[in-house]
Amino acid sequence: MEQPQIVRLGSVPSTQEVARALPIGSVVVADHQSSGRGRLDRRWEAPPGTALLASFVLPRHPLLSLAAGVAAAEACGGGTRLKWPNDLMLDGRKAGGILVEVAESKAVVGIGINLTAAPPGAAMVEQPLDDLLERLRERLGHWSAADPSQVLDRWRELSVTLGQRVRVELPGRTLEGVASEIDDRGALVVDGEHVSAGDVIHLRAGPDPLK
């Protein structure tokens, strides 16, 4: 059987493409990506040497996207929380993002975390790359094999989305309401509607009457 590999690279278009060809257990880490990707063909930008940019090849799991978020939030620690579905948030600002791509027999979990630089309005997790990478591998190993109900419980604890008033952009319309729960498939429940994919904007509550 093919052995898992740890691949460290300088600059690549995207660590996701390199990882896709490797067996489960492999990790690809790069200093820089020239075409780093977010979800929905968006871009992930990080100047060379300023971020953790890694793709992990894992077995498939029904809630892998949430499990990866939980693993990354625990690895970062220090008050890192999760915005649905799995943005890493520090003090209300995005410090990292996760992109899960599923192939037939495996999944590639791409994680980008700002370490020493961040775009305007974003946050960074000021930790040494190798320490964070090691914790991430350990936590991903744990959560990618965990029972879905445990993943959901931990996600709820780490969430900054539940209880918030949100706006969700859906194909052809916008939904506004309170994000009350995630269901057992990981969909966000907003005013009783189950949203399985989309972008969530946290809305502020009305003006504080005491101010």
Ligand code: BT5
């Ligand atoms: C994500 O997408 O947040 C998933 C990002 C995954 C990146 C990793 S890096 C290793 C692996 N290889 C890849 O090619 N990708 C993965 P999404 O939720 O769609 O968010 C993308 C949006 O985040 C962009 O449209 C920007 O608005 C914002 N963004 C881009 N770079 C950022 C950064 N460094 N920090 C914070 N926000 C950023």
